[in-house]
Amino acid sequence: MGSLRQLWLLRRRPFSVWKSLTSISISTKNSFLSSYLANNSLHLLKPCVLGPKPSVYSSNCRSFCSRSNSFIDKSQGPAAIDYHSMLQEDEYQKLANSTIHDLLEKLEEYGDSVDIDGYDIDYGNEVLTVKLGDLGTYVINKQTPNRQIWMSSPVSGPSRFDWDQDTQAWVYRRTEANLVDILEEELEQLCGKPINLS
Numbered sequence: 657m658g659s660l661r662q663l664w665l666l667r668r669r670p671f672s673v674w675k676s677l678t679s680i681s682i683s684t685k686n687s688f689l690s691s692y693l694a695n696n697s698l699h700l701l702k703p704c705v706l707g708p709k710p711s712v713y714s715s716n717c718r719s720f721c722s723r724s725n726s727f728i729d730k731s732q733g734p735a736a737i738d739y740h741s742m743l744q745e746d747e748y749q750k751l752a753n754s755t756i757h758d759l760l761e762k763l764e765e766y767g768d769s770v771d772i773d774g775y776d777i778d779y780g781n782e783v784l785t786v787k788l789g790d791l792g793t794y795v796i797n798k799q800t801p802n803r804q805i806w807m808s809s810p811v812s813g814p815s816r817f818d819w820d821q822d823t824q825a826w827v828y829r830r831t832e833a834n835l836v837d838i839l840e841e842e843l844e845q846l847c848g849k850p851i852n853l854s
Contacts, residue, residue, distance in 0.1 A: 749800070755835070783795060792811070817835045
């Protein structure tokens with residue numbers, strides 16, 4: 657039982673526990689280390705593989721090791737990515753830069769027309785930050801490897817937008833919402849004045 661506890665600890669903190677293991681054979685240690693390095697991730701090693709677990713975990717290994725997907729509403733999941741229609745990097749850069757620069761100009765104009773204490777626009781390192789004082793902060797930036805624009809909103813939280821060829825707009829695949837439409841709605845809701853970002 658002591659050996660199994662040591663293996664469980666090794667799984668949790670492999671290198672800090674390694675030297676303290678005395679009752680586990682070298683071949684068992686090497687086997688574990690090979691498995692760890694091959695998977696390159698400790699979370700892939702399930703406690704049920706190593707034998708009895710400490711009592712803090714459920715005694716049902718199946719429920720601990722995997723989660724039922726029955727509670728997930730499949731209609732709310734993101735649509736599959738069509739890699740054949742994924743933008744080439746140069747086209748993505750052109751579209752994303754154009755979008756962010758247009759937003760920057762229009763949001764600066766909007767800031768002059770609203771009376772929001774702490775309203776500030778900052779653009780640097782390809783990150784657009786819109787500070788609305790006590791109302792919150794928007795962060796909009798490019799994610800080149802994914803060919804996406806990411807937005808963090810004080811109203812709707814984080815969103816990832818893909819370029820949609822059909823609508824010629826940045827669209828959040830999970831809800832089919834348009835980046836510009838979301839910003840217009842939320843800014844009007846927060847600041848009390850309509851804005852046209854199109």
